[in-house]
Structures are given as structure tokens and as C-alpha cells.
Amino acid sequence: MSSRIEQLIDELEEYIESCKPKFMSNSEIIVNKDEIDELLRELRMRTPDEIRRYQKIINNKEAILNDARAKAKTLIEEATVHTNELISEHEIMQQAYAQANGIIATAARQAQEILDKATTEANELRTQASRYTEERLAEMESIVLSAIQTSSAHYESLLGSLGQYRDLIQSNIRALHPAEILEELPLDVHDSEEELGVL
Secondary structure: OOOHHHHHHHHHHHHHHHOOEOOOOOOOEOOOHHHHHHHHHHHHHHHHHHHHHHHHHHHHHHHHHHHHHHHHHHHHHHHHHHHHHHHOOHHHHHHHHHHHHHHHHHHHHHHHHHHHHHHHHHHHHHHHHHHHHHHHHHHHHHHHHHHHHHHHHHHHHHHHHHHHHHHHHHHHHHHHOOHHHHHHOOHHHHHHHHHOOOO
């Protein structure tokens, strides 16, 4: 079952795929700012929860090791009790020593195997959680970078359009004020004419 972050990333990708391309461009698209802002806002809210969840998995390593230590200690204690029971029987003392040593060795080996397995599992969990978190963050970084680049392109396009409107307005001003009355124009209009090479 995928996490909400994965679902949000899928939704962002689907939304970007569904956006119309910008006129005369193969790499730029037109996005709805409110929709992408909403998806990014929820992604930003969900990310800390996902990271905390995987951090908890990493922290469980200590619990796994503690459980393994407890099992190992129990095995050794049981072996020691059994050893003492065997030793207390005088007629089979030598046999008891041999059996006790064998039990203790077996218990120690099993305890070490439990610890080794628990350590391996804990390290694998930590590695998987770290890798998953890193992959999700990389995907989010790519999406945010794409949104920034798209916004920059739209901003530059807007500046270009405003520049064209400004040129048109100045052209209309020149048409309304022939050369013979330019001296009567306000200073800012007169300056604009000089900048454009009318005077």
C-alpha cells in the first residue's frame, strides 16, 4: 500500500502531464497556480509525518537488539539453572559438567545468532528507510525545481508582453503629441520621446 506522499507525487506527475503545453514550446507548460500550490502544500504537510514514521522504524533497531539481548540472557540463565541441577547430583557429577558445558556453549551460540540476526535486520530496516526517504525527497526536489523553472518562464513572458504594451502606449502618445507641441509635454513624456529618438 503506497503512502500519501507517493500518492501526492503521482497526482503531481499526472497533473503536470495533463497541463497544456505553452504555445510554440516543447518543454514549457501552462499550470494552474492554485492547483499546484494546493498539491505542494499538502506534500509539505505530509513529508514530516512520513519522515517521522521511517525514523521510528530506524529507532526500533534498539528495541530489536534489546529483545535479542533479553532472549540471550534468558537462555543463559536457563542453561545455568540446568547446570546447577546436574552438578548437585553427586553420582553423575562428571556427566553433569560435560552436559552443562555443552548447554552453555549451545546457549551462547544461539544467543550470538539471535544478536547477529537482529543486528542485520535492524541495519536493513535503517538502510531501506533512509533510501526511501532520500528517493522521496529527490522526487520532491525535482517537482519543485520544475515548478520554479515554469514560473520563471511565465514571468519572463509577462515582462516581454508588458514591454510591448509600453511601446504601444508610447507610440500612441507620440501620435497624440506632434513634434511642434512636444515642448509643452510633461517632463516624463518628453523624456520618453527623447529615449525613443523622436526628438
